[in-house]
Amino acid sequence: MDLKEKRNNERMEQVERRKDEIISAALSLFVEKGIDSTSINDIAAKAEVGPATVYRHFENKPQIVIVAAIKFWQSEISSLMPRILPESSNTCKGIDKIRNILNSYVILYQEYPEFIRFLDEFDNYVVKEKIDAEALRIYEQNILDLRGILVKALQEGKQDGTIKQEVEEYIFYATVTHAVLSLSEKLVLRGNILKSDNEIEAIAQLNLIIEMAVKYIST
Known part of the structure; x- marks a missing residue:
């Protein structure tokens, strides 16, 4: 595995890790507050990212x-x-x-x-x-x-x-x-x-x- 491929794999792992953090944060809020009462901003704050980052991973x-x-x-x-x-x-x-x-x-x-x-x-x-x-x-x-x-x-x-x-x-x-x-x-x-x-x-x-x-x- 060359350096470029290694960095690409690390970047993909980081993306998947961030995506999973957002999902976990969303699920925690859905259980705590309810689905309707949870906004994208709430999820972003719980995951400690900006709303733009949430939309980068989810439509x-x-x-x-x-x-x-x-x-x-x-x-x-x-x-x-x-x-x-x-x-x-x-x-x-x-x-x-x-x-x-x-x-x-x-x-x-x-x-x-x-x-x-x-x-x-x-x-x-x-x-x-x-x-x-x-x-x-x-x-x-x-x-x-x-x-x-x-x-x-x-x-x-x-x-x-x-x-x-x-x-x-x-x-x-x-x-x-x-x-x-x-x-x-x-x-x-x-x-x-x-x-x-x-x-x-x-x-x-x-x-x-x-x-x-x-x-x-x-x-």
């Missing part, structure tokens, strides 16, 4: 929001992965792996309420700003990592006889994920509104959805 705020959301997903899923699929799960039946994966949503609700809150804000922001599907393509690829893990477990369950052959894998993933995350968002953001809401524990509701889902696919 606009929606782009920052999407990249920050990807970073948040990657961080939360990687922290959950040892509990979603522990080493001991290698010998588990498919249905047990499905239960482990679905239980990770309960862990998200219990231990990472800020992530649940962020997901709701992110969805609302995407709708409000009319961000198109193409701009969200990279984000979608990242969140579908969990879908791949669940689909693989479903296929293993069909092979080992613990899961019904007629189960539609992608329909099951989408339906159960939307049901559990929507309930989690309701519980985190709005809590108990009616008096009757206090009669049933939040975890019991989430566990019931998971139990119904597991029984639905189980042989």
